[in-house]
Amino acid sequence: MTLLAEILDERNEESTTCFLAKVTLESYIDSLPSAYQSYDVQREVVANVYLDHLVNTVLEKRHIPPIVLVVDSKDFKRRGNHLDIRTFKILDGLQRTFRLKTIRDTIHYAVSTDLDQVGEYLAWNRFKFSRYFSAELREIDSNTEVLRAVFQKLHADGEKCLLETLSANGQWFEIWTGLTPEDEVRKMLTLNAGHKPVKTRHQLELLFLNLLPLLREGEGERFHIVREKEVGSTQFSKGREVGNFHFAHIITSLLSLYNGKPVAPSTDLIQGIQSNENSIEEYGELMTPEFLKRFVSFLVQLDQAISKKYGELGIRWLGREVSLAGLFGAIGAVADKDESGRETVMSRMLVLIKKDAGILRLDEFETVRNSVELSKVNIGNINRAAVYAAVELVLESSGKAKIDWRKLFAKGSQ
Numbered sequence: 026m027t028l029l030a031e032i033l034d035e036r037n038e039e040s041t042t043c044f045l046a047k048v049t050l051e052s053y054i055d056s057l058p059s060a061y062q063s064y065d066v067q068r069e070v071v072a073n074v075y076l077d078h079l080v081n082t083v084l085e086k087r088h089i090p091p092i093v094l095v096v097d098s099k100d101f102k103r104r105g106n107h108l109d110i111r112t113f114k115i116l117d118g119l120q121r122t123f124r125l126k127t128i129r130d131t132i133h134y135a136v137s138t139d140l141d142q143v144g145e146y147l148a149w150n151r152f153k154f155s156r157y158f159s160a161e162l163r164e165i166d167s168n169t170e171v172l173r174a175v176f177q178k179l180h181a182d183g184e185k186c187l188l189e190t191l192s193a194n195g196q197w198f199e200i201w202t203g204l205t206p207e208d209e210v211r212k213m214l215t216l217n218a219g220h221k222p223v224k225t226r227h228q229l230e231l232l233f234l235n236l237l238p239l240l241r242e243g244e245g246e247r248f249h250i251v252r253e254k255e256v257g258s259t260q261f262s263k264g265r266e267v268g269n270f271h272f273a274h275i276i277t278s279l280l281s282l283y284n285g286k287p288v289a290p291s292t293d294l295i296q297g298i299q300s301n302e303n304s305i306e307e308y309g310e311l312m313t314p315e316f317l318k319r320f321v322s323f324l325v326q327l328d329q330a331i332s333k334k335y336g337e338l339g340i341r342w343l344g345r346e347v348s349l350a351g352l353f354g355a356i357g358a359v360a361d362k363d364e365s366g367r368e369t370v371m372s373r374m375l376v377l378i379k380k381d382a383g384i385l386r387l388d389e390f391e392t393v394r395n396s397v398e399l400s401k402v403n404i405g406n407i408n409r410a411a412v413y414a415a416v417e418l419v420l421e422s423s424g425k426a427k428i429d430w431r432k433l434f435a436k437g438s439q
Contacts, residue, residue: 092118262344285357287409334382351412
């Protein structure tokens with residue numbers, strides 16, 4: 026279903042145009058693309074107690090802040106003071122949209138029930154009400170608080186008035202056309218600056234979204250990328266399977282490889298990249314399709330060799346950002362010292378691990394790591410430094426030197 030928007034105002038900025046437009050809530054929700062939550066720039070739907078009360082705003086026809094949409098030039102036509110939009114992406118307002126759809130679905134569910142029973146439903150206690158309706162509400166991502174509010178409106182004002190809270194309720198939109206992918210990222214981060222902070226790793230992913238299709242060319246049975254909005258970085262390694270890698274981890278790995286030292290996802294890193302208009306181009310051949318294909322191959326083979334030797338322990342180890350940053354930081358540092366290419370050093374590392382993954386001594390690594398007193402140190406920095414030093418030792422000794430994790434962790438905590 027196309028979205029018909031009434032233009033209230035417009036402004037041009039170089040090659041882009043922003044329309045201030047009005048659409049009814051019913052029309053907007055009916056026209057939502059089936060994959061409206063899958064836009065790469067957007068984060069996941071998050072818990073927000075204030076937005077959970079949006080149902081009252083809708084039922085009382087109060088103001089909802091404008092929602093920002095992005096529309097490609099091929100996906101809309103202007104007809105006088107109206108826009109006929111075939112499809113769109115939500116740049117700002119995903120959280121509100123998700124809840125608006127839930128409210129709309131709850132209203133439609135409510136009017137499909139036995140209307141003569143509504144007064145009786147409202148007289149039930151919360152436990153009985155929840156038990157009776159919970160299964161149906163889960164299917165539409167709703168809850169009993171939303172349904173109770175809808176039933177109260179239905180009981181007080183009738184079905185026609187309830188439905189008009191959607192069909193006769195205008196919502197303002199900013200509709201942008203002509204934005205580049207980089208413009209979309211910058212605008213989304215600006216729009217979210219005053220909201221609940223966007224996770225650092227999600228911001229990092231946004232700045233390197235251009236890499237995602239290149240990396241996904243290597244996806245298949247042996248390699249799969251997971252986004253921050255799908256699984257949080259801290260939880261990822263716990264349930265990781267062989268061949269699964271977190272996109273944010275891949276980015277910090279590549280940055281560590283380029284810099285020849287472990288790089289941590291931080292606000293300073295984000296700001297530094299954002300201040301550089303050509304952030305990806307700065308890293309040269311490490312961001313080309315050819316290199317990324319070989320990078321993925323290295324990751325997959327390394328993952329298989331380590332998991333074969335250590336099982337679950339190895340799977341968790343390579344699923345941690347600190348391990349990957351330390352590993353690739355060391356590979357970059359050795360390449361700089363030897364004045365050899367990074368791919369050459371990656372190949373050397375892979376040969377050593379395939380020959381004997383036991384040189385990593387990951388059993389001792391886990392024991393030492395778990396014995397560190399977290400209150401006294403930054404465990405992430407110590408992990409990165411220890412892995413960096415260990416991999417550097419392995420490469421420089423061609424696997425002959427023995428890793429002493431206790432010594433390396435102790436050195437990092439000084």
